[in-house]
Amino acid sequence: MEIRESLGEALRRMRILHDLTQEDFAVVSSRTYVSSLERGLKAPTIQKIEDLAGRIGIHPLSLIVSAYLIQNPDVGLDGLIEQVRKEALEV
Template identity: 50%
Template sequence: MELNTAFGLALKRLRKQQGLTQEDFSNVSSRTYLSSLERGIKGPTIEKVEQLASVLDVHPATILAAAYLIKESGVARRDLVLRIEEELSRLENAHY
């Protein structure tokens, strides 16, 4: 599955889980744009992911993690979280 498609599915699932409509995002996005994101036609910028996350009341990384769990359907959530934790730990401990 392509990343834009997975992102769209994750966004739509989170939106519905929160009981929100596409119109509830009108302060950060047009309904047409949100629909094109949810259908995987367009991909968002990092700034847009942050804006969408604020409406959903989740961390932007949550949307991205959910998208990658959909994209990489064989990966368990626990394994993805452990990988991210390890990579962030290495980054924190890096000396530049």
Template identity: 45%
Template structure:
């Protein structure tokens, strides 16, 4: 289970690491909405996550791995697990 504050923290961390202000998302979200996301008051849809990640020029899985991993090191573990699970899906399709 993902801790309640990890998506907001991951979003803020990633946004700041890209040198972006909340206003940089004005074509896809208002500053108020961004603030609400970063404070954990609202939850974005998958399509909104995709739009936000386009502004940050990262793949949506980068944001989600950071949220689930809680930091960059933990994100590596999350991505390794995803790779194993995808390989198992592929192996199941090949059988």
């Protein structure tokens, strides 16, 4: 599964979890665009990820982390967060 597909799945899951419809994103994107993202047909910019996450009411990293966990569930949340923590501290 490519990252754009897992990001689309993460967006769909978060949207449903927060009881939102695709139409509820009209303030940041068209329903057609959200649908294309959820089906993995398009890859959003980092700005669009921030806008979508803001509409859901979550941090953009939550959406991105969820996508990587969907893509590779064996790594687990703790493993992924530890990797990111180590890499971020190197900067």
